[in-house]
Amino acid sequence: MGMEGIGARVARKEDKRFITGKGRYTDDMVAPGMKHAHFVRSPHAHARIRGIDSAAAEKMPGVIAVLAGDELAADAIGSLICGWMIHSKDGSPMNMGDWRPLAQTKVRYVGDAVAIVVADTKAQARDAAEAVEVDYDVLPAVTGSIDALKDGAPQIHDNAPGNLIYDWEIGDGAATDAAIASAAHVTEMKIINNRLVPNPMEPRAALGVYDEGEDHYTLWTTSQNPHVARLVMSAFYNVAPENKLRVIAPDVGGGFGSKIYIYPEEIVCLWASKKTGVPVKWNCDRTEAFLTDAHGRDHVSTVKMAFDASNRIIGLKVDTIANLGAYMSLFSSAVPTYLYATLLSGQYAIPAIHANVRTVYTNTVPVDAYRGAGRPEATYLLERVMETAARELGVSPAELRKTNFIREFPHQTPVIMCYDAGDYEASLNAAMAVSDYAGFAARKAEAQSRGKRRGIGMSCYIEACGIAPSAAVGSLGAGVGLWESAEVRVNAVGTIEVLTGSHSHGQGHETTFAQLVAERFGVGIDTVSIVHGDTDKVQMGMGTYGSRSGAVGMSAVVKALDKVEAKARKIAAHLMEADESDIVIENGELKVAGTDKSVPWFQMALAAYTAHNLPAGMEPGLKEGAFFDPANFTFPAGCYICEVEVDPETGKTEIIQFVASDDFGKIINPMIVEGQVHGGVAQGIGQAMLEAAHYDPETGQLLTASYMDYTMPRADDLPSFQVSTTETACPSNPLGIKGCGEAGAIGSPPALINAITDAIGNNDLTMPATAERVWAALRSAR
Amino acid sequence: MVSVSMTVNGRTVSGQCEDRTLLVQFIRENLGLTGTHVGCDTSQCGACVVHVDGKAVKSCTMLAAQADGSEVLTIEGLASGGELHPVQAAFRANHGLQCGFCTPGMIMSAVDMINRHGGKLDEKTVRAELEGNICRCTGYHNIVKAILDAASTMGDGTRVAAQ
Ligand code: FES
Ligand code: FES
Numbered sequence: 001m002g003m004e005g006i007g008a009r010v011a012r013k014e015d016k017r018f019i020t021g022k023g024r025y026t027d028d029m030v031a032p033g034m035k036h037a038h039f040v041r042s043p044h045a046h047a048r049i050r051g052i053d054s055a056a057a058e059k060m061p062g063v064i065a066v067l068a069g070d071e072l073a074a075d076a077i078g079s080l081i082c083g084w085m086i087h088s089k090d091g092s093p094m095n096m097g098d099w100r101p102l103a104q105t106k107v108r109y110v111g112d113a114v115a116i117v118v119a120d121t122k123a124q125a126r127d128a129a130e131a132v133e134v135d136y137d138v139l140p141a142v143t144g145s146i147d148a149l150k151d152g153a154p155q156i157h158d159n160a161p162g163n164l165i166y167d168w169e170i171g172d173g174a175a176t177d178a179a180i181a182s183a184a185h186v187t188e189m190k191i192i193n194n195r196l197v198p199n200p201m202e203p204r205a206a207l208g209v210y211d212e213g214e215d216h217y218t219l220w221t222t223s224q225n226p227h228v229a230r231l232v233m234s235a236f237y238n239v240a241p242e243n244k245l246r247v248i249a250p251d252v253g254g255g256f257g258s259k260i261y262i263y264p265e266e267i268v269c270l271w272a273s274k275k276t277g278v279p280v281k282w283n284c285d286r287t288e289a290f291l292t293d294a295h296g297r298d299h300v301s302t303v304k305m306a307f308d309a310s311n312r313i314i315g316l317k318v319d320t321i322a323n324l325g326a327y328m329s330l331f332s333s334a335v336p337t338y339l340y341a342t343l344l345s346g347q348y349a350i351p352a353i354h355a356n357v358r359t360v361y362t363n364t365v366p367v368d369a370y371r372g373a374g375r376p377e378a379t380y381l382l383e384r385v386m387e388t389a390a391r392e393l394g395v396s397p398a399e400l401r402k403t404n405f406i407r408e409f410p411h412q413t414p415v416i417m418c419y420d421a422g423d424y425e426a427s428l429n430a431a432m433a434v435s436d437y438a439g440f441a442a443r444k445a446e447a448q449s450r451g452k453r454r455g456i457g458m459s460c461y462i463e464a465c466g467i468a469p470s471a472a473v474g475s476l477g478a479g480v481g482l483w484e485s486a487e488v489r490v491n492a493v494g495t496i497e498v499l500t501g502s503h504s505h506g507q508g509h510e511t512t513f514a515q516l517v518a519e520r521f522g523v524g525i526d527t528v529s530i531v532h533g534d535t536d537k538v539q540m541g542m543g544t545y546g547s548r549s550g551a552v553g554m555s556a557v558v559k560a561l562d563k564v565e566a567k568a569r570k571i572a573a574h575l576m577e578a579d580e581s582d583i584v585i586e587n588g589e590l591k592v593a594g595t596d597k598s599v600p601w602f603q604m605a606l607a608a609y610t611a612h613n614l615p616a617g618m619e620p621g622l623k624e625g626a627f628f629d630p631a632n633f634t635f636p637a638g639c640y641i642c643e644v645e646v647d648p649e650t651g652k653t654e655i656i657q658f659v660a661s662d663d664f665g666k667i668i669n670p671m672i673v674e675g676q677v678h679g680g681v682a683q684g685i686g687q688a689m690l691e692a693a694h695y696d697p698e699t700g701q702l703l704t705a706s707y708m709d710y711t712m713p714r715a716d717d718l719p720s721f722q723v724s725t726t727e728t729a730c731p732s733n734p735l736g737i738k739g740c741g742e743a744g745a746i747g748s749p750p751a752l753i754n755a756i757t758d759a760i761g762n763n764d765l766t767m768p769a770t771a772e773r774v775w776a777a778l779r780s781a782r
Numbered sequence: 783m784v785s786v787s788m789t790v791n792g793r794t795v796s797g798q799c800e801d802r803t804l805l806v807q808f809i810r811e812n813l814g815l816t817g818t819h820v821g822c823d824t825s826q827c828g829a830c831v832v833h834v835d836g837k838a839v840k841s842c843t844m845l846a847a848q849a850d851g852s853e854v855l856t857i858e859g860l861a862s863g864g865e866l867h868p869v870q871a872a873f874r875a876n877h878g879l880q881c882g883f884c885t886p887g888m889i890m891s892a893v894d895m896i897n898r899h900g901g902k903l904d905e906k907t908v909r910a911e912l913e914g915n916i917c918r919c920t921g922y923h924n925i926v927k928a929i930l931d932a933a934s935t936m937g938d939g940t941r942v943a944a945q
Contacts, residue, residue, distance in 0.1 A: 020857065020870065023882045201881070201883040201919075286827075506919045679880065680921075681921055683918070707824050713921075715915075716912070718909075
């Protein structure tokens with residue numbers, strides 16, 4: 001590796017603008033003549049709309065327009081869709097309820113948008129929204145998934161009887177039941193995965209600009225995938241054809257999944273800009289974000305894990321109910337199915353698995369992918385059961401895992417996935433060494449002498465990332481292909497632009513993607529610019545989520561670089577009258593091996609554009625594009641160990657150490673990878689100890705709708721983390737990358753809960769393990 | 783409407799705004815200094831931290847009118863003469879930022895923290911003092927590192943006042 005090539009700990013190029021206040025986020029954008037929007041939202045969880053009276057609001061100062069759902073429908077703007085078809089086990093398609101961008105007849109959650117007010121200032125739009133009178137006929141509401149399935153529960157969508165969206169299964173039920181019946185030991189648990197609010201620090205925003213002269217729309221938006229947004233708005237929502245719609249996602253302040261989806265507000269701002277003739281900007285406030293950003297998790301499961309007499313797992317049976325909220329968000333259907341149940345084999349050789357998943361509508365905001373998406377739910381379930389089983393069987397948690405690790409690759413699990421490479425014991429051993437697992441007993445005794453309870457817990461996770469092979473996801477119901485595109489443009493003076501369909505909202509692509517070019521051509525990363533996030537610049541892309549930018553996005557760049565390199569070699573060989581196969585590229589020069597002949601990179605590039613002296617028949621210029629469609633998912637895996645100390649007087653848990661040992665395959669920039677793990681672990685600790693979205697079951701009001709009520713992890717809740725990596729290369733992409741974006745959030749919750757339950761001697765503990773819950777669990781254990 | 787006038791990053795500025803205009807809105811919308819961010823509505827996140835008369839203040843918690851006559855320093859005014867402030871440099875060197883949205887507030891809080899504690903900061907103090915700044919990306923690990931690094935570079939007695 002060079003100083004800035006693959007594997008180098010390079011400081012980020014993009015940092016300069018962020019640390020000097022020059023970042024450009026959607027809400028920083030100003031269009032000439034721009035006006036401000038505020039949405040009128042339902043204060044009720046479930047109600048019929050009898051009428052909307054906006055006469056008073058329209059007369060308020062500064063108000064330009066108040067627009068409601070009927071007008072939107074009259075302009076044939078389409079309903080929001082879920083882009084992944086799941087069939088129930090009886091063969092019937094999922095029951096997708098109608099989701100209008102502005103509700104017309106019924107509202108289904110607190111925050112459901114009913115109308116948009118456009119005014120000169122934000123404050124005027126907000127004031128006028130207060131004056132819009134919506135006549136509601138309030139209906140009974142249901143917020144919990146179990147309650148929604150009960151007889152007599154309020155019916156949320158007419159086409160989803162009993163609020164059931166689908167009843168799906170995977171695996172071999174009969175074989176699994178037989179394994180359980182013959183088992184020497186069965187561990188049974190009920191596992192709740194708490195509902196979370198993603199909370200990227202930048203609230204969502206949209207600026208819609210309609211250009212009447214060109215009949216053209218531009219949308220600035222807080223999106224992880226602007227091309228997908230354009231595709232969906234064009235193909236399904238009928239906003240404008242693709243060639244008349246430009247979507248720009250500039251600097252985006254975090255996403256964690258919540259900015260994948262196309263929300264009503266973007267569609268409505270674009271439409272309202274045409275309706276009013278002015279650019280329309282909407283910026284979400286934080287409580288609005290709590291009410292309307294897609295939430296994550298919210299699973300209730302029961303699980304049985306069966307062991308033979310030598311402690312080998314012989315069967316796993318899971319039943320899960322997942323709450324999808326009031327409407328089906330863009331990828332919501334895939335999260336509790338193909339992103340969850342396909343990972344239920346974990347790191348273990350399990351001959352028989354069966355999972356049944358029911359998803360339900362409730363009067364809550366839609367639930368979709370949040371960092372990890374399905375894989376944290378699978379990992380939490382499995383790793384709590386493994387730790388519990390070890391306690392029941394009287395063996396060490398590490399031994400039980402080692403007994404069951406998959407050791408030969410490729411490994412076909414009974415639930416679709418074929419793991420390609422890994423060394424699970426290497427991660428486990430590394431984490432145990434760093435955490436001084438062997439010395440725990442002494443530390444526990446020392447804590448005991450101070451009246452404190454120490455506990456240690458582990459978690460061995462696996463995830464499927466780099467999503468994903470297009471044909472495979474297509475056969476499973478996905479409405480899109482999950483390849484990525486790239487274009488490498490070498491300018492006439494030798495500087496390079498890399499255009500990518502991946503989108504950076506904190507991941508540091510401007511640095512890591514440039515490192516690929518530095519590695520290949522030996523040029524400085526300062527001569528390389530990464531272009532992303534604008535549908536007018538980058539032709540097409542599938543965006544960033546599922547830890548796919550490295551494994552898929554970078555692989556497309558590598559393919560394009562291959563083509564550029566091939567042409568550059570030909571030009572250099574021609575210029576130096578050498579054989580193409582003798583050309584080596586290093587330190588920004590093309591050399592003839594074994595001679596002192598060389599051409600600087602820029603001179604080769606100039607030759608490509610002057611075209612005065614190119615090989616016969618060669619086209620001028622140096623610009624190549626590529627699409628990369630992966631052959632398989634990638635399978636990052638690792639082991640996390642957490643040690644805690646609980647104060648029995650208060651139930652307060654202090655994290656003494658948190659150790660992460662991950663196998664992400666090849667790493668481009670270790671500094672950035674470590675940062676991803678830190679952030680992921682913090683979110684996982686947040687889920688395990690602090691965070692939960694609570695709806696009032698009677699009224700359907702979100703009780704945790706601000707930072708006063710929803711506990712975000714703060715600096716003093718967390719320790720510094722000890723992170724390290726092991727490496728087995730991923731065989732399904734040219735760089736050997738597995739991806740690192742979600743691992744921290746996937747692996748950490750069970751490690752922490754296993755540690756707390758170990759400390760308090762009571763396994764009956766539900767996330768988030770707040771001081772109150774830990775204290776109560778401690779008391780009932782006595 | 784009120785007229786307000788103040789010194790922002792060393793320049794005298796004035797403008798008209800509604801009485802209810804928050805300082806952060808005045809900075810972002812009237813002055814076009816969009817480096818100061820808004821991340822919440824309850825004064826919890828710290829994305830909006832600026833210095834008013836040398837003290838770190840959440841600019842969403844103060845009316846523009848209350849800052850009339852004050853000296854305000856925002857993230858845009860922190861670097862001087864093209865040279866990054868040591869805290870800015872430390873955030874970059876230690877990868878103390880990912881999406882960058884919390885970063886201006888974090889840096890302004892960190893400068894204030896180092897001004898008050900000098901080189902005597904330790905991890906526990908930094909974590910306790912960051913209670914008013916939320917970051918969703920970094921898990922704080924590298925932010926804490928960056929602040930400790932900057933504190934040791936700046937040492938005792940290094941004060942950076944509003945220009
Ligand atoms: S915007 Fe000021 S504290 Fe959140
Ligand atoms: S860097 Fe994204 S919120 Fe802190």
